Amino acid sequence: MSIIAPITHHFGPYNPYCRSNFDALHALVQDDLVGVNNTIVSKMQSPIELIPQIAGHIITSGGKRLRPMLTLASAGLVGYEGNRHIDLAACVEFIHTATLLHDDVVDKSNLRRGQDTANSVWGNQASVLVGDFLFSRAFQIMVADGSLKVLKILSDASAVIAEGEVHQIITKNDIETAEDVYFQIIENKTAVLFAAAARIGAIIAERPESEERALEAFGRNLGVAFQLTDDVLDYSDEQLVCGDDFRDGKITLPVILAYAAGNDEERAFWRRTIGDLRQNEDDLIHAQTLMLQHGTLSKTLKKARDYANAAHRNLNLFAPTAHRIAMNEVIDFCIDRAY
Amino acid sequence: MSIIAPITHHFGPYNPYCRSNFDALHALVQDDLVGVNNTIVSKMQSPIELIPQIAGHIITSGGKRLRPMLTLASAGLVGYEGNRHIDLAACVEFIHTATLLHDDVVDKSNLRRGQDTANSVWGNQASVLVGDFLFSRAFQIMVADGSLKVLKILSDASAVIAEGEVHQIITKNDIETAEDVYFQIIENKTAVLFAAAARIGAIIAERPESEERALEAFGRNLGVAFQLTDDVLDYSDEQLVCGDDFRDGKITLPVILAYAAGNDEERAFWRRTIGDLRQNEDDLIHAQTLMLQHGTLSKTLKKARDYANAAHRNLNLFAPTAHRIAMNEVIDFCIDRAY
Numbered sequence: 244m245s246i247i248a249p250i251t252h253h254f255g256p257y258n259p260y261c262r263s264n265f266d267a268l269h270a271l272v273q274d275d276l277v278g279v280n281n282t283i284v285s286k287m288q289s290p291i292e293l294i295p296q297i298a299g300h301i302i303t304s305g306g307k308r309l310r311p312m313l314t315l316a317s318a319g320l321v322g323y324e325g326n327r328h329i330d331l332a333a334c335v336e337f338i339h340t341a342t343l344l345h346d347d348v349v350d351k352s353n354l355r356r357g358q359d360t361a362n363s364v365w366g367n368q369a370s371v372l373v374g375d376f377l378f379s380r381a382f383q384i385m386v387a388d389g390s391l392k393v394l395k396i397l398s399d400a401s402a403v404i405a406e407g408e409v410h411q412i413i414t415k416n417d418i419e420t421a422e423d424v425y426f427q428i429i430e431n432k433t434a435v436l437f438a439a440a441a442r443i444g445a446i447i448a449e450r451p452e453s454e455e456r457a458l459e460a461f462g463r464n465l466g467v468a469f470q471l472t473d474d475v476l477d478y479s480d481e482q483l484v485c486g487d488d489f490r491d492g493k494i495t496l497p498v499i500l501a502y503a504a505g506n507d508e509e510r511a512f513w514r515r516t517i518g519d520l521r522q523n524e525d526d527l528i529h530a531q532t533l534m535l536q537h538g539t540l541s542k543t544l545k546k547a548r549d550y551a552n553a554a555h556r557n558l559n560l561f562a563p564t565a566h567r568i569a570m571n572e573v574i575d576f577c578i579d580r581a582y
Numbered sequence: 583m584s585i586i587a588p589i590t591h592h593f594g595p596y597n598p599y600c601r602s603n604f605d606a607l608h609a610l611v612q613d614d615l616v617g618v619n620n621t622i623v624s625k626m627q628s629p630i631e632l633i634p635q636i637a638g639h640i641i642t643s644g645g646k647r648l649r650p651m652l653t654l655a656s657a658g659l660v661g662y663e664g665n666r667h668i669d670l671a672a673c674v675e676f677i678h679t680a681t682l683l684h685d686d687v688v689d690k691s692n693l694r695r696g697q698d699t700a701n702s703v704w705g706n707q708a709s710v711l712v713g714d715f716l717f718s719r720a721f722q723i724m725v726a727d728g729s730l731k732v733l734k735i736l737s738d739a740s741a742v743i744a745e746g747e748v749h750q751i752i753t754k755n756d757i758e759t760a761e762d763v764y765f766q767i768i769e770n771k772t773a774v775l776f777a778a779a780a781r782i783g784a785i786i787a788e789r790p791e792s793e794e795r796a797l798e799a800f801g802r803n804l805g806v807a808f809q810l811t812d813d814v815l816d817y818s819d820e821q822l823v824c825g826d827d828f829r830d831g832k833i834t835l836p837v838i839l840a841y842a843a844g845n846d847e848e849r850a851f852w853r854r855t856i857g858d859l860r861q862n863e864d865d866l867i868h869a870q871t872l873m874l875q876h877g878t879l880s881k882t883l884k885k886a887r888d889y890a891n892a893a894h895r896n897l898n899l900f901a902p903t904a905h906r907i908a909m910n911e912v913i914d915f916c917i918d919r920a921y
Contacts (some may be wrong), residue, residue: 409711
């Protein structure tokens with residue numbers, strides 16, 4: 244199975260190496276990833292059969308396992324030789340999956356990764372509770388692992404993710420949201436888990452704090468770059484799922500920049516469509532046109548590139564091993580998927 | 583503020599001492615409870631103001647703090663002399679509050695403790711995310727406390743609670759649900775947190791495992807007795823909130839027993855109202871009448887009394903100190919509130 248659907252090119256020249264960028268790391272951690280998948284499948288079991296059914300629906304629906312792969316990659320990067328990274332990578336994926344299940348409720352979205360959401364199939368109630376189950380399971384696995392430091396990092400991350408998600412709800416439909424508030428939100432709701440995932444590798448290998456900090460910063464910068472790119476992709480007309488953010492009135496950087504650059508008439512358009520959620524059939528295309536006119540998608544991708552470059556610099560602390568080179572390529576992949 | 587609304591008497595003789603049963607323990611742990619409330623208020627803070635606003639709405643809405651009081655009581659019972667029980671009792675309340683917030687989504691209920699639910703005021707999204715925040719906070723507090731054993735007990739409990747809640751969804755509207763399935767559900771969704779809350783007192787005091795087990799069993803039996811009584815109260819016509827379970831088609835013991843004892847016509851009534859959720863205005867009163875005819879409310883209370891008696895026996899391991907006597911009284915209070 245392909246780890247990710249083929250990427251179409253809309254905002255730049257076609258890059259035939261896009262997919263291989265991710266595959267390099269994939270090849271390096273392949274055996275570990277099999278272990279992670281086995282842990283995921285065995286730990287999502289429950290006598291209540293609906294739980295593995297719903298959890299399996301979302302966990303096996305073609306996600307890239309990007310976050311757990313960061314744990315595997317960072318463990319490999321620092322020469323970790325045990326097997327704790329397998330279970331802890333599964334924890335990271337469980338926490339991520341729990342937030343996806345709870346997001347389904349949050350966003351009233353009916354599609355995720357091109358499939359029906361668990362929510363649309365089984366209802367809000369089951370999505371919330373299976374999310375709770377996976378979240379609890381993640382903590383059970385961490386407890387069995389036995390590191391209070393890892394428990395601290397992932398419980399801290401979980402609280403911050405919830406704060407970021409609530410913050411996002413508050414700013415929804417608020418067309419006046421400032422750019423720095425947006426960056427704070429995506430750092431909290433997305434980048435903090437990337438940071439934690441990467442940092443765990445250094446912790447279990449008992450590496451010096453400088454390496455922990457470098458991997459934490461790498462993950463954080465990568466996470467921001469990833470989210471910025473995601474927010475661009477939602478306005479890319481060739482994506483399978485496109486326009487969700489617009490229809491929800493979610494405030495993302497392409498919108499913030501287009502509103503800032505718009506004339507009175509354009510601002511009235513953004514206030515009506517995003518602020519008041521009064522949308523006509525052609526509005527998404529008009530929004531995309533305005534974004535192309537003002538270059539806000541490419542400006543957003545430029546920001547993503549800045550964060551990606553910072554993530555590259557964070558990795559400079561480490562020798563350019565196969566793992567580091569693969570991680571460098573993953574950074575580029577996270578941006579290039581928008582081209 | 584009264585810790586609980588005055589209880590009316592419907593199923594038995596008026597007992598003027600009902601409320602004082604709970605007040606005895608309340609008086610004993612009063613100072614600790616102030617500490618717990620302070621911890622709760624300080625730990626629910628966040629730069630995202632909507633979080634303490636929603637959390638405060640449910641946390642300060644007149645709940646009895648029964649579960650955290652079990653931690654305080656058991657710590658007192660075994661002579662614990664530190665202050666870890668304060669923060670850990672707050673964890674127990676945070677986990678309970680998170681499940682309430684997620685239940686609001688689950689049950690589509692519009693009233694809880696006679697107030698608007700967080701859900702009806704702020705929507706599903708915020709209820710879910712603030713629940714996640716409180717749940718994460720609970721784990722952060724446990725990590726700061728530093729006991730892997732406590733972390734194990736409460737992460738295990740959280741997973742089992744989610745299983746119990748999902749199991750309850752599955753049996754909803756299933757009028758053929760067996761009695762033992764019902765008992766399994768209420769043990770998981772309710773009694774396991776009571777058990778964990780009580781057990782923590784013995785753990786932090788480093789008492790022998792026999793005492794841990796006794797307090798665990800005490801909490802579990804009390805939790806089942808408490809839930810059975812709750813399920814009776816939902817059919818008590820003098821309660822502030824009554825009939826929620828019926829309107830939701832929730833399967834509780836009073837319904838299971840009435841269906842088992844019913845003739846063909848009565849069974850058709852239960853299938854229509856609970857199974858198919860086709861309900862007329864007078865159906866709740868007819869359901870209550872059938873329950874009185876077959877004595878299913880008093881049979882359910884008899885079961886609650888059996889579990890309460892088991893909880894009393896669990897406490898016999900301990901000397902009859904003021905704490906034990908107060909805990910004995912709390913057991914009776916949990917049942918007597920239905921009279």
